[in-house]
Amino acid sequence: MSSIAVHEAKQMLRKELKKRIAALSVEERANQSQYVITKLISHPIYKRSQRISVYLPMIHEEVNTEGILRHIFKSKKSCFIPQYIGPKMEMLKLHSMEDYQSLPVTKWNIKQPATDDKREEALSSGGLDLIIMPGLGFSTDGDRIGRGKAYYDTYLKRCSEHQSGMPKTIAVAFKEQIVEDIPTTDSDQKIDHVLFGYMDEG
Secondary structure, rough: OHHHHHHHHHHHHHHHHHHHHHOOHHHHHHHHHHHHHHHHHHHHHHHOOEEEEEOOOOOOOOOOHHHHHHHHHHHEEEEEEEEOOOOOOEEOOOOOOHHHOOOOOOOOOOOOOOOOOOOEEHOOOOOOOOEEEEEOEEEOOEEEEOOOOOHHHHHHHHHHHHOOOOOOOOOOOOHHEEOOOOOOOOOOOOOOOEEEEOOOOO
């Protein structure tokens, strides 16, 4: 498949996945979020990871990760969250749930540290053991389609350059985000494990 054909196929799939997610009730999103978080915190990779990055969700569009944050702090693990500035994403230290609650909200309705907020950055302070991956859709064998900005694919490449071993990656998703096939290019990074609501997975 040519790069143009892949791009067009991805755009069509993004539209379909956005419709599926929009059709979910608030209650269904909450129930699936709780289910998949329970799966995550019992996963052996999560259990042995100490430095974990967690995306902060677009409200009503992604699995709510607040339960993951609470468990990380309760377990005395280190938590890092995305900060998006232009085309670049960094993972910055989050200290507590109170710290999380005080974060400003961007125009995309996502919490993140302000641009002038000086915090510990993951890759310059020891790297990451685990990245909790967001996305619009996933296949059960680890292919992912994001929102087209390539933030996470780019960040994973940076991880390979700045730390001795690659962090593990786990996606958390609603079951409606799981598709049989996702068009990909060589720059798309596979995910180690995909966890999703109610009938999982690998």
